[in-house]
Amino acid sequence: MAQTNGSYAGTQSIIRTIRLLKAFDDRQPEWSLSDLAEETGLPKTTAFRLLTALESEGLVRKSAEGGYRLGSEMIALGGRAMRANELRTVAHDPLRALARQTGETTTLEILRPDGGGRLTTLVIDETLGRYRVGITQYIGSRLPVHATSTGKAMLAFGPEQVVKEVLKYRLTPFTGKTLTTAADLREALPSIRRRGFATAEGELEAGVMAAAAPIIDHLGGVLAAISIVGPSIRVDRAALDEFGRLVAATTRDIAHALGYRGHHPTDDAS
Amino acid sequence: MAQTNGSYAGTQSIIRTIRLLKAFDDRQPEWSLSDLAEETGLPKTTAFRLLTALESEGLVRKSAEGGYRLGSEMIALGGRAMRANELRTVAHDPLRALARQTGETTTLEILRPDGGGRLTTLVIDETLGRYRVGITQYIGSRLPVHATSTGKAMLAFGPEQVVKEVLKYRLTPFTGKTLTTAADLREALPSIRRRGFATAEGELEAGVMAAAAPIIDHLGGVLAAISIVGPSIRVDRAALDEFGRLVAATTRDIAHALGYRGHHPTDDAS
DNA sequence: TAAAATAATTTCATATTGTGAAATCCCATT
DNA sequence: AATGGGATTTCACAATATGAAATTATTTTA
Numbered sequence: 001m002a003q004t005n006g007s008y009a010g011t012q013s014i015i016r017t018i019r020l021l022k023a024f025d026d027r028q029p030e031w032s033l034s035d036l037a038e039e040t041g042l043p044k045t046t047a048f049r050l051l052t053a054l055e056s057e058g059l060v061r062k063s064a065e066g067g068y069r070l071g072s073e074m075i076a077l078g079g080r081a082m083r084a085n086e087l088r089t090v091a092h093d094p095l096r097a098l099a100r101q102t103g104e105t106t107t108l109e110i111l112r113p114d115g116g117g118r119l120t121t122l123v124i125d126e127t128l129g130r131y132r133v134g135i136t137q138y139i140g141s142r143l144p145v146h147a148t149s150t151g152k153a154m155l156a157f158g159p160e161q162v163v164k165e166v167l168k169y170r171l172t173p174f175t176g177k178t179l180t181t182a183a184d185l186r187e188a189l190p191s192i193r194r195r196g197f198a199t200a201e202g203e204l205e206a207g208v209m210a211a212a213a214p215i216i217d218h219l220g221g222v223l224a225a226i227s228i229v230g231p232s233i234r235v236d237r238a239a240l241d242e243f244g245r246l247v248a249a250t251t252r253d254i255a256h257a258l259g260y261r262g263h264h265p266t267d268d269a270s
Numbered sequence: 271m272a273q274t275n276g277s278y279a280g281t282q283s284i285i286r287t288i289r290l291l292k293a294f295d296d297r298q299p300e301w302s303l304s305d306l307a308e309e310t311g312l313p314k315t316t317a318f319r320l321l322t323a324l325e326s327e328g329l330v331r332k333s334a335e336g337g338y339r340l341g342s343e344m345i346a347l348g349g350r351a352m353r354a355n356e357l358r359t360v361a362h363d364p365l366r367a368l369a370r371q372t373g374e375t376t377t378l379e380i381l382r383p384d385g386g387g388r389l390t391t392l393v394i395d396e397t398l399g400r401y402r403v404g405i406t407q408y409i410g411s412r413l414p415v416h417a418t419s420t421g422k423a424m425l426a427f428g429p430e431q432v433v434k435e436v437l438k439y440r441l442t443p444f445t446g447k448t449l450t451t452a453a454d455l456r457e458a459l460p461s462i463r464r465r466g467f468a469t470a471e472g473e474l475e476a477g478v479m480a481a482a483a484p485i486i487d488h489l490g491g492v493l494a495a496i497s498i499v500g501p502s503i504r505v506d507r508a509a510l511d512e513f514g515r516l517v518a519a520t521t522r523d524i525a526h527a528l529g530y531r532g533h534h535p536t537d538d539a540s
Numbered sequence: 541t542a543a544a545a546t547a548a549t550t551t552c553a554t555a556t557t558g559t560g561a562a563a564t565c566c567c568a569t570t
Numbered sequence: 571a572a573t574g575g576g577a578t579t580t581c582a583c584a585a586t587a588t589g590a591a592a593t594t595a596t597t598t599t600a
Contacts, residue, residue: 011323029354070351078348079410081340084299140349
């Protein structure tokens with residue numbers, strides 16, 4: 001009956017409530033009851049009851065215009081979640097340092113399925129660069145794996161299974177440079193492994209350059225990736241190579257700080 | 271049966287689930303199942319089922335040590351909640367500007383009841399100052415109303431009812447300078463109204479100086495307060511007065527940017 | 541200004557869903 | 571090998587969540 005309920009029985013209302021919460025994204029931060037009920041496939045009455053509960057706890061609020069929005073308690077919980085995340089805690093200062101050093105925006109991203117089960121990159125931290133006209137991604141945003149430097153970096157160093165998972169879906173083209181075939185994507189991975197970092201040159205958005213390297217644990221598992229992102233006006237290919245070396249060195253430090261003393265995969269020849 | 275359920279019937283499991291989520295705070299970001307069940311007063315089995323649902327949706331995760339922590343989807347939702355908050359969106363740049371101008375940390379705070387119904391100040395945005403040894407409050411932290419500049423600023427310009435609400439509880443002393451009697455707190459308010467801003471000189475923590483002013487809507491309602499916070503080594507009373515003038519001017523701009531064209535309460539004589 | 545249309549909320553009969561005690565499993569210790 | 575403390579799973583039961591229908595509020599149209 002339930003669509004995708006990977007959890008146990010006896011949690012229908014919880015799963016439905018979370019489905020409601022996740023409907024609030026950047027494209028539509030405010031919802032009317034009717035629209036939200038339709039979007040989530042819930043009866044209006046049910047959506048109303050669940051939202052009322054969320055509202056009473058401050059996770060959701062009614063805006064001046066009468067619609068529902070995420071509430072201040074959600075901000076509070078999000079802040080705590082960030083601080084409870086060792087990865088993010090450890091990576092934050094190095095990210096700031098990179099941003100200061102290069103003047104560009106830096107991000108920390110992980111691999112997570114979105115609502116529909118499709119793997120995406122999820123931005124869990126970022127520090128804005130010096131330049132005002134930087135590219136602004138946002139904490140909590142999801143980006144496509146195949147069109148981002150972080151996504152490709154995590155694919156290159158992760159298990160084959162993950163690559164297969166990503167290839168289950170169509171590789172949406174965003175610009176003329178986006179990798180859109182399985183062959184193109186696969187072909188890109190060995191050189192990423194060899195160099196220790198991935199780049200993206202206008203593959204998600206024209207004029208946006210990025211370099212990323214993965215954070216790897218002691219067993220070779222990919223935890224996350226960090227990136228440096230900037231506009232092509234300032235960042236040419238040579239700068240991107242330099243950024244690549246920087247992120248690779250930084251992920252090594254971060255892995256070390258997390259307690260992973262196994263050697264970096266980049267250390268190996270093969 | 272349920273403790274404080276201000277919501278409708280038919281939401282027991284939702285309210286309980288949120289109670290679980292709110293148990294994850296900075297003092298205890300990681301919980302074992304047993305401890306968490308005890309803390310929230312839920313049967314272990316029930317807590318387990320609810321947590322499993324939360325985990326399946328990524329709002330909670332199991333740490334390497336086997337305990338539960340808030341998960342990455344919580345970070346994502348929190349980020350979206352921040353961006354969906356007009357107040358925070360509008361106030362962010364002015365806060366950054368203040369931090370740059372003064373070199374100290376700035377915050378945006380609102381008044382919210384905590385789990386037990388007691389009014390607290392909730393930090394919903396902050397920008398760190400230039401100095402590394404700044405005072406670090408955190409987004410999502412709750413602070414006592416009577417011992418903070420922001421709390422006092424919101425009290426001074428809010429309805430009497432709110433003051434009464436705060437005085438229902440004991441005014442906990444944090445330092446020798448904390449206002450601990452109703453008379454002391456009440457006495458402080460007129461001068462805050464007259465000057466247009468509140469200060470706190472080591473009232474929450476020794477050596478921490480702060481100045482704050484409220485953001486007021488067109489009907490005179492208190493939406494929030496912003497503050498500048500710094501250590502007494504750098505911030506003396508004269509600097510604090512200057513900070514007070516700065517925050518008062520900034521809240522006026524913010525209210526204006528939010529579309530509130532009624533005049534600022536500070537404009538009035540009385 | 542009335543009428544119509546649309547959206548939000550409340551009510552309530554029903555059975556599905558959530559409940560939690562008890563049993564079992566899984567690891568650490570000893 | 572035995573003990574103990576936690577984490578899971580099972581399952582019988584009924585309390586709780588459900589959602590259609592009725593009502594109320596709000597906006598739009600005539």
